[in-house]
Amino acid sequence: MNAVIEAEGLTRYYGDLAAVDNVSLSVEAGSLFGLLGPNGSGKTTMIRMLTGQVRPSSGMATVLGVDVVKDPVLARVKVGIIPEQETPPSFLTASEYLDFVARIRKIEGAGEKARWWFEFLDFADKKDVLCKDLSRGTRQKLMFAQAFLHRPVLALIDEPLINFDPVMQKTVKEYLREYVRDGGTIFLSTHILEVAEEICSDVAILHRGQIVHSGPVAEILARKEKLSEFFLNAVGKDTYA
Amino acid sequence: MRWGKIPMPELFVAMFREEWRMHSTVFGSLGFALFPVLVSAITFMGSAMIPYLEAVIPGGTLSLVVHLQFLLLGVMVGGFGLLGQEVMNRRFGQASLLAYSSRSLPISDRRIFATFVAKDTIYYFLLWVLPFIAGVAFGIPLSGLPLSFVGLITVTLTLSFLFGLSLVFLLSMLYAKSPVLLALVLSGVILIAAVIVWLQIAGTVYLFPPYALYRDFSPLVFLYAVLAIALPFSVSISGMTLSFSAKENRYPDRYGEIAGRLxxxxxxxxxxxxxxxxxxxxxxxxxxxxxxxxxxxxxxxxxxxxxxxxxxxxxxxxxxxxxxxxxxxxxxxxxxxxxxxxxxxxxxxxxxxxxxxxxxxxxxxxxxxxxxxxxxxxxxxxxxxxxxxxxxxxxxxxxxxxxxxxxxxxxxxxxxxxxxxxxxxxxxxxxxxxxxxxxxxxxxxxxxxxxxxxxxxxxxxxxxxxxxxxxxxxx
Incomplete structure (x- = not known):
């Protein structure tokens, strides 16, 4: 196995606050890696640093062998990203947006691929609706489709299921499992522990900007412990008191 | 406390603070605070040149140009973000400003919007108009202008700024409602103005009320200038629509064709x-x-x-x-x-x-x-x-x-x-x-x-x- 993501001493300050504090981690190819943590623990900042959207204050990280500080654009060429908050441009239709992404990423046969995604995520009836008029769930489907349109070998996805209904959550979880079975790697950030327990092979728990646990999910479950209990013990129950 | 009546001052203060933070976050409080100081310094230097300018340009012409510049400033400030529902959505939606989030509070849209306009008016008045007038006041020893003149232009330049703001506010509100309505109203206003001038009912100067006040500082003209500003403001606020439609706008695919041509x-x-x-x-x-x-x-x-x-x-x-x-x-x-x-x-x-x-x-x-x-x-x-x-x-x-x-x-x-x-x-x-x-x-x-x-x-x-x-x- 080889690492597709390697971070060493990754730190990011916002003013005096260390949002991510000296984090080192390694994600192996073919894994479905879950970055867990309470709200404000630094998960989104971590994903943003790993995709070159935010520069680390110190430390280094490589993604698919690319130094994300030195060449963030090349890193983003190689991976697929679903951001937590950003939405597609308001005045393109859903279909036009996937065309836009395909042109930026220079994807061959994008039209056919886009049609597949509209059918697979069940929103073909919305393809000519302006993005600003789409519901949150449909926007999330669109963001999901754009991240996987070029079939990257690695996808970094921030809270990917949060706006989906249970049926769509099931579809998407199934897709992620199959994607990993086919050789892809997923780096997923979430605070929905049931999702992590169900689909992740490995997890790291981030708390106040620092990794407090890292390892396979199977190891935790083998101790007859639920991931949610383990998580609460790791971050301190007082966090949720 | 009756919801919908009380929160206006609090909302105003919070919006004002938000605008300040938005700017000062980018370049630090000092860098931003120096902006009006710089405007004052530039005006101060400009006012020192007034005696030389008056030798070339008649005083009346110079004062009309300055009043027109303040009208223009109002137009430029007012034009920002008031160009219809979609733009309002973008301005408020993306920036997550109070004007947007407070809509989840029990306050009417119109009230929020009126507060937003009041905040913008006072904020940009303090940022641009006041420093300009202060610069002229500091320049009195060099320009030789009487102190009463500073008092006069404080009123008339402020009204010029507000006149520009209220005009563009009204026009953009009409445009957001219907471009045809805007064209009709504009044609009507131009026609009435032409008739007034043609029949010599009033001098051309009265088409620009704040400048008319500068030329004839009397209670009646002051009232006329204030009304000329208050009327467009009131009509705009009462006519502004902030109810965002849930309609799904559909378009045929044009993106690929345009991208291909370009x-x-x-x-x-x-x-x-x-x-x-x-x-x-x-x-x-x-x-x-x-x-x-x-x-x-x-x-x-x-x-x-x-x-x-x-x-x-x-x-x-x-x-x-x-x-x-x-x-x-x-x-x-x-x-x-x-x-x-x-x-x-x-x-x-x-x-x-x-x-x-x-x-x-x-x-x-x-x-x-x-x-x-x-x-x-x-x-x-x-x-x-x-x-x-x-x-x-x-x-x-x-x-x-x-x-x-x-x-x-x-x-x-x-x-x-x-x-x-x-x-x-x-x-x-x-x-x-x-x-x-x-x-x-x-x-x-x-x-x-x-x-x-x-x-x-x-x-x-x-x-x-x-x-x-x-x-x-x-x-």
């Missing part, structure tokens, strides 16, 4: 998106009307009153140079209505975005070319149309490159940094004067402005390096 341009996929963005948001027509043609009309009137001291053809070239500067702000149309966050997860860097916005800006310059050519022909100087267009377009590209170099992708916010403002003035002002002077010697010399292409190119190239590692730290 394939020869650099960054064609992004330029095609910009074009659809401007067109479908309704911002294009609104911006052309309120941020370009309307200000240019005010500038044309300002320059026309100088016809006593400037030959007509020189007015055309001065207008071309100033139009170039105004056209450079088209770059802000492209950056203001677009969130950088839309691109950060795609394989694009800030230099790619700057390049694409500059290309889109170049496409928009067709509007300037057309406007200048028509102006030259209509003013009877068809032969000078070519050099006037060259001057305007060259200045526009140069001023835009200065803006890109100094502010990157964030011109609308960064301009309120004292350092940025001073640098812009120093980099653009002397260049304008040189080319206006050259065109005064011989209109053909205006074509030499094409030389500005070189510094413009170098500035854009330097900007790509300068902004490559800059990180968006706010909204």
């Amino acid at each position: 394939a020869w341009l650099p960054a064609a996929p992004l330029v095609a998106k910009d074009i659809l963005d401007l067109w479908r948001s309704g911002a294009f027509v609104g911006q052309v009307l309120f941020s370009f043609l309307f200000p240019l009309a005010v500038i044309w009137v300002s320059l026309s009153v100088l016809s006593a001291v400037l030959p007509d053809v020189q007015i055309l070239f001065s207008f071309a140079a100033v139009a170039g500067v105004i056209a450079a702000t088209m770059y802000t149309w492209l950056t203001e209505f677009d969130s950088v966050g839309t691109y950060t997860f795609l394989p694009l860097g800030t230099p790619d975005l700057i390049q694409s916005k500059f290309t889109s800006f170049s496409v928009l310059q067709a509007i300037l070319v057309l406007t200048m050519a028509v102006t030259a022909i209509l003013s009877g100087y068809a032969r000078e149309a070519f050099p006037a267009v060259v001057l305007a377009v060259s200045v526009s590209f140069y001023a835009c490159s200065v803006m890109i170099y100094l502010t990157g992708l964030w011109p609308a916010v960064m301009v309120y940094n004292a350092r940025v403002l001073l640098s812009s003035l120093l980099m653009i002002g002397p260049v304008l004067l040189v080319f206006i002077w050259l065109s005064l010697l011989d209109s053909r010399f205006a074509c030499s402005a094409v030389l500005l292409a070189l510094p413009a190119y170098l500035l854009v190239r330097a900007s790509l390096r300068r902004w490559a590692s800059w990180e968006k730290v706010f909204f």
Whole structure:
């Protein structure tokens, strides 16, 4: 196995606050890696640093062998990203947006691929609706489709299921499992522990900007412990008191 | 406490604080606080020149020009963000401002919007108008103007600013309702004004009430000026619609076709998106009307009153140079209505975005070319149309490159940094004067402005390096 993501001493300050504090981690190819943590623990900042959207204050990280500080654009060429908050441009239709992404990423046969995604995520009836008029769930489907349109070998996805209904959550979880079975790697950030327990092979728990646990999910479950209990013990129950 | 009545002052204070933080977060409190100080310093120096200017330009003409500039300032401030429902949605939605979040509170939309307008008016009054007047007041020992004059212009310039603000507010509200309604109302107002002037019911000066007050400071004219401002404000606030429709707007796929046609341009996929963005948001027509043609009309009137001291053809070239500067702000149309966050997860860097916005800006310059050519022909100087267009377009590209170099992708916010403002003035002002002077010697010399292409190119190239590692730290 080889690492597709390697971070060493990754730190990011916002003013005096260390949002991510000296984090080192390694994600192996073919894994479905879950970055867990309470709200404000630094998960989104971590994903943003790993995709070159935010520069680390110190430390280094490589993604698919690319130094994300030195060449963030090349890193983003190689991976697929679903951001937590950003939405597609308001005045393109859903279909036009996937065309836009395909042109930026220079994807061959994008039209056919886009049609597949509209059918697979069940929103073909919305393809000519302006993005600003789409519901949150449909926007999330669109963001999901754009991240996987070029079939990257690695996808970094921030809270990917949060706006989906249970049926769509099931579809998407199934897709992620199959994607990993086919050789892809997923780096997923979430605070929905049931999702992590169900689909992740490995997890790291981030708390106040620092990794407090890292390892396979199977190891935790083998101790007859639920991931949610383990998580609460790791971050301190007082966090949720 | 009755919901809907009480929270206005609190909301006003919170919005005011928010606006301050939005600006001061970017360049630090000191950098932003120095902005009005710089405006004062510039006015102070300008007022010291009044005795020399009065020797060349009649006092009445000079005061009309200054009042028109404050009208223009009001128009420019008012034009921002008031161009219809879609733009309001973008302005409020993306920035997550209180004006948006407070809509989840039990306060009426109209009340929130009225507070937002009151906040913007007072905020920009303190940022621009007051420092200007303070500069004139400090300059009294040098200008020799009486103290009472400062009191007079404090009232009349403030009213000029508010008049511009209220006019553009009314026009943009009408435009948001229906462009046909706007055309009808505008035609009606122009017709009534023409009849009043033609039948000599009142002097032309009364068409610009704050200036009428400057000329005839009496309670009756003061009341007239206040009414002329209050009426458009009241109509606008009562007519403003903030109820966002749940309608799904559907469009046939035009993006692929436009991107294909523009394939020869650099960054064609992004330029095609910009074009659809401007067109479908309704911002294009609104911006052309309120941020370009309307200000240019005010500038044309300002320059026309100088016809006593400037030959007509020189007015055309001065207008071309100033139009170039105004056209450079088209770059802000492209950056203001677009969130950088839309691109950060795609394989694009800030230099790619700057390049694409500059290309889109170049496409928009067709509007300037057309406007200048028509102006030259209509003013009877068809032969000078070519050099006037060259001057305007060259200045526009140069001023835009200065803006890109100094502010990157964030011109609308960064301009309120004292350092940025001073640098812009120093980099653009002397260049304008040189080319206006050259065109005064011989209109053909205006074509030499094409030389500005070189510094413009170098500035854009330097900007790509300068902004490559800059990180968006706010909204």
